[in-house]
Amino acid sequence: xxxLVVLGLKLGFLALLWLFIAFVANVIRTDLxxxxxxxxxxxxxxxxxxxxxxxxxxxxxxxxxQLPTVLKVTHGxxxxxxxxxxxxxxxxxxxDCQLILDDDYVSTHHARIALSSDGYQVDDLxxxxxxxxxxxxxxxxxxxxxxxxxxxxxxxMSVEK
Amino acid sequence: MDGVVSYRKRRGVEAFMLGFSILLAMAGYxxxxxxxxxxxxxxxxxxxxxxxxxxxxxxxxxxWRIPYADPLILPLVMLLxxxxxxxxxxxxxxxxxxxxxxxxxxxxLFVAAAACIAVIIFLRDYRVLQRYPYLLFLAGMTLLMLPxxxxxxxxxxxxQIWIHLGNYSFQPAELAKLVLTIAFASYxxxxxxxxxxxxxxxxxxxxxxxxxxxxxxxxxxxxxAVLVFQKDLGTSLLFFGLFVVMLxxxxxxxxxxxxxxxxxxxxxxxxYLMFGHVQTRVSAWLDPFSDYDRNYQVIQAxxxxxxxxxxxxxxxxxxxxxxxxxxxxxxxxxxxEEIGITGLIAIVMIYAVIVARGLRAALGAKDPFGKLxxxxxxxVFAIQVFAIIGGVTRLLPLTGLTTPFMSQGxxxxxxxWIMIGLLLVITHQVRRPAxxxxxMPMASLEGDTTELIDVSPLMATPRPAAPPxxxxxxxxxxxxxGQLPTIDADQLNGPIPATRPISTSDETAEIAxxxxxxxxTWDATDSEARP
Numbered sequence: 001x002x003x004l005v006v007l008g009l010k011l012g013f014l015a016l017l018w019l020f021i022a023f024v025a026n027v028i029r030t031d032l033x034x035x036x037x038x039x040x041x042x043x044x045x046x047x048x049x050x051x052x053x054x055x056x057x058x059x060x061x062x063x064x065x066q067l068p069t070v071l072k073v074t075h076g077x078x079x080x081x082x083x084x085x086x087x088x089x090x091x092x093x094x095x096d097c098q099l100i101l102d103d104d105y106v107s108t109h110h111a112r113i114a115l116s117s118d119g120y121q122v123d124d125l126x127x128x129x130x131x132x133x134x135x136x137x138x139x140x141x142x143x144x145x146x147x148x149x150x151x152x153x154x155x156x157m158s159v160e161k
Numbered sequence: 162m163d164g165v166v167s168y169r170k171r172r173g174v175e176a177f178m179l180g181f182s183i184l185l186a187m188a189g190y191x192x193x194x195x196x197x198x199x200x201x202x203x204x205x206x207x208x209x210x211x212x213x214x215x216x217x218x219x220x221x222x223x224x225w226r227i228p229y230a231d232p233l234i235l236p237l238v239m240l241l242x243x244x245x246x247x248x249x250x251x252x253x254x255x256x257x258x259x260x261x262x263x264x265x266x267x268x269x270l271f272v273a274a275a276a277c278i279a280v281i282i283f284l285r286d287y288r289v290l291q292r293y294p295y296l297l298f299l300a301g302m303t304l305l306m307l308p309x310x311x312x313x314x315x316x317x318x319x320x321q322i323w324i325h326l327g328n329y330s331f332q333p334a335e336l337a338k339l340v341l342t343i344a345f346a347s348y349x350x351x352x353x354x355x356x357x358x359x360x361x362x363x364x365x366x367x368x369x370x371x372x373x374x375x376x377x378x379x380x381x382x383x384x385x386a387v388l389v390f391q392k393d394l395g396t397s398l399l400f401f402g403l404f405v406v407m408l409x410x411x412x413x414x415x416x417x418x419x420x421x422x423x424x425x426x427x428x429x430x431x432x433y434l435m436f437g438h439v440q441t442r443v444s445a446w447l448d449p450f451s452d453y454d455r456n457y458q459v460i461q462a463x464x465x466x467x468x469x470x471x472x473x474x475x476x477x478x479x480x481x482x483x484x485x486x487x488x489x490x491x492x493x494x495x496x497x498e499e500i501g502i503t504g505l506i507a508i509v510m511i512y513a514v515i516v517a518r519g520l521r522a523a524l525g526a527k528d529p530f531g532k533l534x535x536x537x538x539x540x541v542f543a544i545q546v547f548a549i550i551g552g553v554t555r556l557l558p559l560t561g562l563t564t565p566f567m568s569q570g571x572x573x574x575x576x577x578w579i580m581i582g583l584l585l586v587i588t589h590q591v592r593r594p595a596x597x598x599x600x601m602p603m604a605s606l607e608g609d610t611t612e613l614i615d616v617s618p619l620m621a622t623p624r625p626a627a628p629p630x631x632x633x634x635x636x637x638x639x640x641x642x643g644q645l646p647t648i649d650a651d652q653l654n655g656p657i658p659a660t661r662p663i664s665t666s667d668e669t670a671e672i673a674x675x676x677x678x679x680x681x682t683w684d685a686t687d688s689e690a691r692p
Binding site: 006007009010011016017020021023024027031 | 168169171174178181182185188189192195196199233236473475476503507511514
């Protein structure tokens, strides 16, 4: 091969090598600060919506036709846990609950999520510290739909499809 | 709340960069043959499939098991490996005695990638490694000392760092650096508070208490033993440096690295005065041309890099084989000759980025063990690269460390890949958004005030003191998110004192009174009993 081609290939290789490093630098730059997590991923939106009263109800009615399928723990010691709703979930400290919360603020049988004709509903089973939907304490059976936040003790939950 | 910051998975970026790195490695291989014979090697699709297979396999396992892992580490390591393989193959072409070391190294790369995959699949929670600090320490020390056992140790190229098992020889220090990094990290997680205690203050430095000097003294003596008996400056520098750096990371006390540097300096100077082989190394570093025959290797490396110049001679067109051990210790010199100082700086940059990504993971890690382990792993790479490339370019006395991922050698390659697997697992845990949520304070309870119950009537009747672990169940006393004190059942049943402050809302009044299903003790003398 001619010297010129050899020189071109040599410089081309080095240029590619440094282009690789430039790409690496760009990945590091775009990776520097992370990003805000979208609502769907962490159920963050439902938590924020809960602080603005009135809003979550409207959201849940818009999508209310389809039933949620899973209960997701969004905050608290078991954050990230997902379990199927499957007709109903019993929440409390006792071993026979489907979701066991090891928390001093939770009663043995604290609350029940049950399916009714209007979708899922939450019943407080006479707990000491109460069950909260969107920061309002339950006094009667309350619907629990998409976009609502359920709080029991230190744990917050939401339902997802 | 403004939302939670998390990291994208960026697996697509990883795949693209992986492809780019394999392209660069293949370019090195193909250019060697193009420059020498003006034709492509017949087996190049095989090499492409082998490298690509390793890359795709690792990438898919990462996608499957640790999707949030750092997207840059794998492509960078693959690039170093690929360039190393290309250079070893290029050296094979002019080496009639060992013409197949590249193929052997590729086999080792398969083994190493399999080890890395095993780590990723079976060790998703790296915290299990924290359990056995002293056992791992003992195992690491044993590995380090193994070459000194008569009959088992093997002296090669002036350093007794090999052991031979049957037909295979093996460098136990390579495995020891992995084992000891884990041991140091778990030991320092336990002991960092004690080690951070300042003793006397000398010349504006907070020196540790004399009795806390034990561990650093042990490491110092072991490093000196390695230096003296195994004649291996690099290994001794690596382990002592690693220990001191991790002490510094754990305690944040600058007195530890200053003390460590002084101790290592004193030890090394003593060794220089007493041992001939150390003097040889130092003279080869400061004044290589005083003895051309003895310092032949270092001198040839200098000539090679100088001949390469800024842009190098081009792949396959230099004469890197003149330098002895060009495939192992002096691969940096061979690369410097053929891709020039521009390429060598690019390689050093790539190592720097790997170290930076490791330290980035250490910064982000939530648990102290992950922090120390990531920092330790990053520093193992940093110290190795600094010592060997510094030695080859005569910035430092030459030490017999391997160039991670590039130089020929199975034990080093496998260990380094296992370390990369660990680092990837840690970065996955660090960047995963769920971990961020779990670490947030309990937002809903944070603003609530705790109801105060006047216990003075109860204190009149003496109560048995609670066991100390009940007073402070978890964490330090000022830990806000820790467990709140719980109230004994018979207190609740008794009359509530009239002087009880009424809290602002029903909700807070309710929330502060825990349910009592199990009798837990809340001692009235709680606050006095705390240290």
